[in-house]
Amino acid sequence: MMIKLVATDIDGTLVVDGSANLNPDYFPVFQRLMEKGILVVVASGRGESSIENIMKPIANQITMIAEGGSYVCAKGQTLELHKIPMEIVRELVMDIRSMTECEIMVNGPKCCYVETKDEKFLHWIIEDYHFNVIQVDDLLEVEDEIVKVSLYHPVDAGKQAKQGIFQKWEGRLHLAVSGNEWVDCVMPGINKGTALQKLQQQYGISKEETMVFGDNRNDLEMLEQAVYSFAVENAREEVKEKANYITDSNKNHGVLKVLRQLL
Structure with a gap:
């Protein structure tokens, strides 16, 4: 096994959904992987600032696939940016406004915008x-x-989206369920997997040289880009079925256990 690229999701894979704290034992392992010449990629529906915070000790060394694949950056440089036309953004915002108990977040590459007053x-x-x-x-x-x-x-964003926006927007945008609470809408044809594929092409890295970790539906395309595709034990069943391997849960630091075997 000659691994040249390791890509991992954050929420539900490295940490419990929404957590800001990553087991500090990960950082020296990621550092050693990079010293061995392995490209470390963190792929998330989170934005750049959130990924930077949770990966703080190594944030300026890793490659980030942020915003579900629509923004890719490394060492302060933008590698990929896929904008949604503003007329589509505004129409989608109005559609979500009409749904009950739903909040809306509109994301630029460096910040996100909300109109909620919910403290x-x-x-x-x-x-x-x-x-x-x-x-x-x-x-x-x-x-x-x-x-x-x-x-x-707060309970089931995927269910709410299916009742409210999926029929109209699926195909016009790529809609990805991210955990229980979020549905992320990006340009069609954009996801973590397409972003990872471009990195593989850029660096000349094959699927046989790639290792990927995930837990949720928005990780499925990314898992397809690696022969060494791992689902954590707490992953959704469809993710476990897609992955070639299963590791321990996020709470038991399953990703860390696999990465240590690469050292």
């Missing part, structure tokens, strides 16, 4: 997720390069 929700996304949040009065008036629109529901 509990704001505290959660700022203090736990460490999103770089800008509160606005009206999301329809935001002017930025929007790469993702996220629907939040």
Whole structure:
């Protein structure tokens, strides 16, 4: 086994969903992998600021697939950015506004915009997720390069989206369920897997030289890009079926156990 690229999801894979704390034992392992010439990629529906916070000791050394694949950066450089046209953003925002108990987040490459006044929700996304949040009065008036629109529901965002926006928007956008609370909407043909594929092409790395870890539906395309595809034990069943291997759960640091075998 000659691994040249390791890519991992964050929420549900490395940490419990929404956590800001990663087991510090990961950092020296990632560091040693990079010293061995292995490209370390962290792929998440989170934005850049949130990934930087959770990966702080090595954030300036890794490659980040952020915003579900629509924004890719490394060492302060933008590698990929896929904007959603503003007329689509505004129409989607209006559709989500009509849904009950749902919050909306509109994401640029460096920050996210919300119009909610819900203090509990704001505290959660700022203090736990460490999103770089800008509160606005009206999301329809935001002017930025929007790469993702996220629907939040406290219990089952996927179910709410299927009832509210999937029929209209599936195909016009790529809609990805991310955990129980989020559905991420990006440009069609964009996901973590397409972003990873471009990195593989850029560095001349094959699927046989790639190792990937995930737990949720928005990791499925990424798992297809690796022969050494791992689902954590707590992953959704369809993710376990897609993966070639199963490792221990996120709470038992299953990814760490596999990575140590590469050292």
